[in-house]
Amino acid sequence: MLSVSSRPYAGESDLNAIAHLMNTCEEVDRLDEGTSISELGQKFSEPSRYLARDICLWEDAGGKLIGFALLSISEPGEVTDGWLWFRVDPDARCGDVEAAAVVWGETRMREVGSLRGAPVKLRSWVNAVDADRISVLESCGFRVDRYFCRMARSLSEPIAEPQCPEGFTLRLFPGEQDSEAWVEMFNQSFIDHWNHHDLTVEKFKYDLAQPSYRKDLDLIAVAADGTFAAFCYAEISPEECDRTGRNEGWIMSLGTRRGFRKIGLGRAMLLAGLHRLKAAGVETAIIGVDTENPWGAMGLYESVGFHNIRDSISYVKDV
Template sequence: MTANLSARCYAGDRDLRAIADLINTCEEVDRLNEGTSISELQQEFNQPSRDLARDMCLWEDAGGKLIGFAELWISEPGEVIDGWLSFSVRPEARRGDVEAAAVAWGETRMRQVAQESGACVKLRSGIRAQDADRISVLESCGFRVDRYFCRMARSLSEPIAEPEFPEGFALRQFPGEEDSEAWVEMFNQSFIDHWNHHDLTVEKFKYDLGKPSYRKDLDLIAVAADGTYAAFCYCEINVEECDRTGRNEGWIAVLGTRRGFRKLGLGRSMLLAGLQRLKAAGVETAILGVDAANPSGALRLYESAGFHNIRDSISYVKDV
């Protein structure tokens, strides 16, 4: 199949419509809730530290029709650099060698990263546990299972308990960009001992604050008596996605407690506060994702707050 296709780099905004159409065509068949729009792709592609010329590849037929698209999310430099590979192939072109070509492209790109950085690199890809075809592709290309994740949901029509903050801690809205460094430090200290953590940068955080979906009323922090940022819960409502799917959902996008402030009940209190804010915003269902092997007991916390599992996914990895 790839003998009849030409591969090329991303050519900028003029490719956005074709990529969105490809992803949405795949969504009509796969029903993975992974549809998109041109504006959503622009927000995704324009994030800091992305090398769009080298971290995306498009495969077209002789008539210029987009058949396959692959992209890599490459982590910030460190001892280990991860490249998260995602790819879409038109349903009629699957079970050929386009998928293998996408994986081979990802491997080649990550070897370039290794040569340039001197770091150990890994190629990763996350998929839904029910996607037997994609599992077959990855395993045939030498990937192995590395981690399992759950997507959980909770109806906001059910009662939400009142948050109970420990003495000396106060719930606040995040003040804004001027406190970005303090928030990023809290985030990194909260997740530094978690699986596959890569430090968040202030640049990336500020970019997220500028997204159209960002709402200050959904960005919550717990502040200790000495002013230290101790815990956080940021919720997000993607209006475009809700309009596209017909579902009224909001995300508990990130939730964490800083090291040194754990086992005080802050995580539960922040979660409940976030749920209250989503409900006040008119959302019907709260969604979140969680590492099934999270060492902090996050899965138990979410279950105790009324969440139930709606989807399993798998993280695959390959050394390159």
């Protein structure tokens, strides 16, 4: 067994070592999980993240970072979810550090559950081809909870023009002054979807302030009475494109609020988002989808030219 010690996150001084670990793993695993110091810094600075408690590092006897884990904990609700993200240096993958990361996640989530007085679940995403990670999670008592697809579409292929239903106007999101209306629309759009946790205005405003945010890629559909009815937000990460060598953009968020579905708004917003990405010079559009989405999202995406390029699995453990 390796001689390993764990410690909490020490601040920005740890970012370089964590990024190096992540990229060392990526060189071996090829899972598109590389990162940079700036990307990690942005992720760690999200609202409601308690860095002193929600990050753990593991080092070998020589002080080299060999393991890293991060918990993203949902806002209070009937059930609190903790999404566990962890990587272990390929030369240290004997199972001990991986198991320690899971135990750490369980311990932290029990603490959260005690503080909030509500049930908690520990969750983790895994690429469907990552047999080692799947083995670790299943050996630690996780079970499969949901399947997802990553889909892609070449933007060199023709894109149909969006047809907005009568009475609705497609326009750019006005800006931070309308944050509460946008967040209310988002939550009403996903309230009946799997594992929904309400978005907060604080988190939304944080996202608007990020360097990657582009107003020209943020679209909404507005009803005649002024109600925000549907949305499509796309994103381009220059750092990710440079790292992978691929010119891609994401349809990050697409939804239609309850009461406005099945009239063509979702298709119109998606097509408009694809046109925006193409105008920005992107070659390939990427979107993620829940394979059991109750509103036929998979069929919509396929109908406009997307195809599946990767499967992923959500695992869960009751703690």
